[in-house]
Amino acid sequence: NAGVMQNPRHLVRRRGQEARLRCSPMKGHSHVYWYRQLPEEGLKFMVYLQKENIIDESGMPKERFSAEFPKEGPSILRIQQVVRGDSAAYFCASSPSTGGVGTQYFGPGTRLTVL
Amino acid sequence: QQQVKQSPQSLIVQKGGISIINCAYENTAFDYFPWYQQFPGKGPALLIAIRPDVSEKKEGRFTISFNKSAKQFSLHIMDSQPGDSATYFCAAPNADKLIFGTGTRLQVFP
Numbered sequence: 499n500a501g502v503m504q505n506p507r508h509l510v511r512r513r514g515q516e517a518r519l520r521c522s523p524m525k526g527h528s529h530v531y532w533y534r535q536l537p538e539e540g541l542k543f544m545v546y547l548q549k550e551n552i553i554d555e556s557g558m559p560k561e562r563f564s565a566e567f568p569k570e571g572p573s574i575l576r577i578q579q580v581v582r583g584d585s586a587a588y589f590c591a592s593s594p595s596t597g598g599v600g601t602q603y604f605g606p607g608t609r610l611t612v613l
Numbered sequence: 614q615q616q617v618k619q620s621p622q623s624l625i626v627q628k629g630g631i632s633i634i635n636c637a638y639e640n641t642a643f644d645y646f647p648w649y650q651q652f653p654g655k656g657p658a659l660l661i662a663i664r665p666d667v668s669e670k671k672e673g674r675f676t677i678s679f680n681k682s683a684k685q686f687s688l689h690i691m692d693s694q695p696g697d698s699a700t701y702f703c704a705a706p707n708a709d710k711l712i713f714g715t716g717t718r719l720q721v722f723p
Contacts, residue, residue: 539715539716540702540713540714541713542713543710546709553709554708556710604656
């Protein structure tokens with residue numbers, strides 16, 4: 499059973515470009531969470547999605563950031579018009595429908611560098 | 614946002630020694646306290662977790678001690694090994710999200 503998959507693993511963008519980060523949850527998992535980790539810091543919650551629904555986006559910046567988890571395909575975290583402060587590691591986690599927050603499994607992360 | 618405060622920020626331990634990492638929380642509604650281990654360039658991996666109805670949980674060399682009245686919990690790594698060198702995060706759930714501590718970078722020297 500493959501774990502949570504994220505791609506790309508490394509992404510370099512210039513200021514003003516768009517970044518798209520993908521997350522494929524573990525098989526059978528229908529809940530996806532996105533977290534951001536700045537260097538030398540802990541992980542900060544961004545958004546929680548179920549298939550086709552955003553459940554909690556309280557950690558998402560109000561502008562430039564959006565997330566989706568379509569019926570088919572991976573979850574996407576999209577950052578428009580990136581700035582240097584967006585440079586961070588972005589982790590996706592998934593959990594089964596009955597597991598709740600206590601059974602989150604994390605992917606390897608996407609390391610975004612904004613030049 | 615409810616906080617989870619973690620200490621120390623970094624820890625150096627000799628092989629065979631005991632590593633102790635502490636966390637304190639504010640929200641008494643928290644009902645699950647996991648610890649995550651993260652190696653450089655990797656995602657966090659669940660190491661061990663405890664619920665507040667028990668005071669201690671042990672899995673191999675890893676033990677969580679929980680003090681409900683003090684709102685504190687700690688991770689003990691017995692017989693620390695160089696392979697344990699990693700960053701450790703405590704966490705607590707707040708509704709549908711995990712609130713993470715700031716992390717402890719553990720280095721175990723031979």
